[in-house]
Amino acid sequence: MKVKVGINGYGTIGKRVAYAVSKQDDMELIGVTKTKPDFEAYLARESGIPVYAASEEFLPRFEKASFEVAGTLNDLLEEVDVIVDATPGGMGAKNKALYEKAGIKAVFQGGEKAEVAQVSFVAQANYEKALGKDYVRVVSCNTTGLTRTLSALQEYIDYVYAVMIRRAADPNDSKRGPINAIKPTVEVPSHHGPDVQTVIPINIETMAFVVPTTLMHVHSVMIELKKPITREDVIEVFENTTRVLLFEKEKGFESTAQLIEFARDLHREWNNLYEIAVWKESISVKGNRLFYIQAVHQESDVVPENVDSIRAMFEIADKWESIKKTNKSLGILK
Ligand SMILES: NC(=O)C1=CN([C@@H]2O[C@H](COP(=O)(O)OP(=O)(O)OC[C@H]3O[C@@H](n4cnc5c(N)ncnc54)[C@H](O)[C@@H]3O)[C@@H](O)[C@H]2O)C=CC1
Ligand SMILES: O=C(OP(=O)(O)O)[C@H](O)COP(=O)(O)O
Known part of the structure; x- marks a missing residue:
């Protein structure tokens, strides 16, 4: 039996999750919702994905364009x-009543508060906690990135201080800024540290800045260690951590630009870099302090987590079975 999946909100995250679901042999993509018949709606339909109106109020837009929808969200x-809610942040909590009424499970995204779901989820950190649950929140892109590397080092961590350099907007967004600032x-800590704590119990404080770029976020991570670890050991830990890749400046990875070019060179769909990119040279141990720098492709790192969360909710695979299956289907390098 395949799990039947719908996507409510076919934007940056929703379209990537739809693609990822369509690549799974134990899932079936039933349809996606759109609020208007824009190019994304036409492309979805042309690629064989049934398009539903996000609610009845949007039907006149589709009728005006003679775009025949498969129904409305309630029909989907x-x-x-299970429905994957990838609507804009905060909307998922409002939609939850609809999902409860329909008696189906739901996956929410990181723009929602943790309270929307029974579990906040990063597959490699807490897959088991989502087993059999009805409502799971895949945490935000930055929280996923922090959790992937920090959970691998958890036993060594006394305290984490991390500075998040956040991209201003996604590449398809011509409205948001700043473009020159x-x-x-100014709220300290930023929401990222507390959000990591919804997944793993560690001491962490974060500060954040938004900068004029659309490619990726970058994190500067400083850890006070509670037991010694060498630089070589940290490299080995990351080499053995799924969905984390080491990149070397020496090999031309000077910035986020080359990381995205790498994803393009791999012919990844939408130049997705599902893996968290850690600069190998940045990994440094000074006394009881560990430092490293990592980059997060905000449009795609949460995509495999959405797939794994569905397997956990339906208890159709154990943790590593699901992670390996998702990795293979999306070409994730390790
Ligand atoms: N873009 C990013 O970097 C990341 C976003 N997230 C989270 O994922 C969620 C979705 O974000 P994005 O995909 O970036 O947003 P987006 O704005 O790209 O996509 C949202 C989609 O929902 C549609 N929509 C608007 N109102 C709707 C309604 N009433 N019903 C159904 N669909 C509706 C929009 O038209 C759009 O297609 C948010 O919670 C966000 O915080 C998580 C990780 C990274
Ligand atoms: O989840 C994200 O970031 P976050 O981890 O900083 O909340 C995504 O990059 C979306 O961020 P946005 O709320 O700036 O669009």
């Missing part, structure tokens, strides 16, 4: 076992 909810998040 009747067809699926650095914007600090």
Whole structure:
């Protein structure tokens, strides 16, 4: 039996999750919702994905364009076992009542508060906690990136201090900025540290800045160690950590630009870099302090987590079976 999956909100995250679901042999993509018949709606339909109106109020837009939809969100909810809510942040919590009424499971994204779900999820850190659950929140791109590397080092961590350099907007977004300023998040800690704590119990404080780029986020991570570890050991830990890759400046990876070019050179769909990129040279141990720098492809790192969360909710695979299956299907390098 394949798990029937619907996607509510076919934007940056929703379209990538739809693609990833369509690559799984134990899942079936039933349809996606759109609020309007824009090019994404036409492309979805042309590639064989049934398009549903996100609610009845949007139907006139489709009728005006003579775009025949497969139904509305409520019709889609009747067809699926689980809905992946990838609507703009905060909207998922409002949609939850619809999913409860339909009696189906739901996956929410990191723009929602942790309370929306029973579990905040990063597959390699806490897959088991999502087993059999009805509502799971895949945490945000930055939280996923921090959790992937920090959970691998958890036993060594006394305290983490991390500075998040956040991209201003996604590449398809022509409305957001800044385009010529650095914007600090003046609330300290930024929301990222507490959000990591919804997945793993570590001491962590974070600060954040938004900068004029669309490619990736970058994290500067400083860890006070509670037991010694060498630089070589940290490299070995990351080499053995799934969805984390080491990149060397020496080999031309001077910035996020070359990381994205690498994803393009791999012919990855939408130049997705599902893996967290750690600069090997940045890994340094000074006394009881460990430092490293990593980059996060915000549009795609959470995509494999959405797939794994579905397997956990339906208890159709154990942790490593699911992670390996998802990795293979998406060409994730390790
Ligand atoms: N873009 C990113 O870097 C990341 C975003 N997230 C989270 O994923 C969620 C979605 O974010 P994005 O994909 O970036 O947003 P987006 O704006 O690219 O996509 C949201 C989609 O939902 C549609 N939508 C708007 N109102 C709707 C409604 N009433 N019903 C159904 N669909 C509706 C929009 O038209 C759009 O297609 C948010 O919670 C966000 O915080 C998580 C990780 C990274
Ligand atoms: O989840 C994200 O970032 P976050 O981890 O900083 O909340 C995504 O990059 C979306 O961020 P946005 O809220 O700036 O669009």
